[in-house]
Amino acid sequence: MERIKLGSQGLEVSKQGLGCMGMSSSYGPPKPEEAMIHLIRHAVQTGVTFLDTSDFYGPFTNEILLGKAMKGIRDKVQLATKCGGRLCDDGSVEVRGDPEFVRWSCEGSLKRLDTDYIDLLYQCRMDTKVPIEVTIGAMKELVEEGKIKYIGLCEASASSIRRAHAVHPITAVQLEWSLWCREVEEEIVPTCRELGIGIVTFSPLGRGFFSVGPSVVNNLADNDFRKVLPKFQATNMDHNALLFARLEEISKRKGCSPGQMALAWVHNQGTDVCPIPGTTKIENLEKNMEASSIKLTAEEMNELNIISGEGAAKGDRYPEAILKFTWANSETPPLSSLTPQP
Structure with missing residues (x-):
């Protein structure tokens, strides 16, 4: 697996990463821990060293899994996790960017990951109640303390990216970019490129749609997150199946699978783009790796x-x-109105 410079601040990662969320949450029941540790270690040994997780996945259990998987190979891994999201007791999601919560989240992640530092820490979404300058200021302190090396943002607006970058250089912005999600090309991607910020793309395979096709919806577990996603609803899937059929035709001519073609399309967007497809199977990992070399x-x-x-x-x-919460802008209320509750 080739390596690339992610952003202009010095972080070097594998050309393709590994999204680890589905190992512990969102796509049905958690997968067997021993098998997932084996998968992660196999990925690292074969050159996929950029691992993506979050304290939100599980919650917390995915970071614990990665902590176990990295035993003895931490120096070979570029580790990315996220802060700023909290799953409430009623099932709702709270986004927080206040300094106390950012610090509390980071220190909890360090413990669960069993590491002294995090290579790349993202703010998972924009807290509209807290100025992004305040959030990045808190993350900057963590950089100065050696707890994190680089700062990232997830699904931030162009305005938020610029405001954040003015406080401390942003190394990467994580966003969804695939053959059925291209709105980022209009403003977000150009902003990142103007500022020298790397682009990390999650769900480049359309959450499995471009690997399996419309039949992906046939065997979803009751607690699979995709059951509530609009693109996966029956009312939309017949239409979306046409896109898959066209992709299938093109991939056959190229001599690869539709999933590999969809992933290759993301890779071919530029050397500043690093997709992080997730998988729970070694054979799928290896197929995804092959896509990184398709020109x-x-x-x-x-x-x-x-x-x-x-x-x-x-x-x-x-x-x-x-x-x-997607592409939201943070506001600038008086700091006295913030009520941190870590």
């Missing part, structure tokens, strides 16, 4: 761009309750 011609990229253009996919990325 697409200008004609092939153009054909993929055409089939995935506006209207190609139907359905929002998230339900409204979650969508409101």
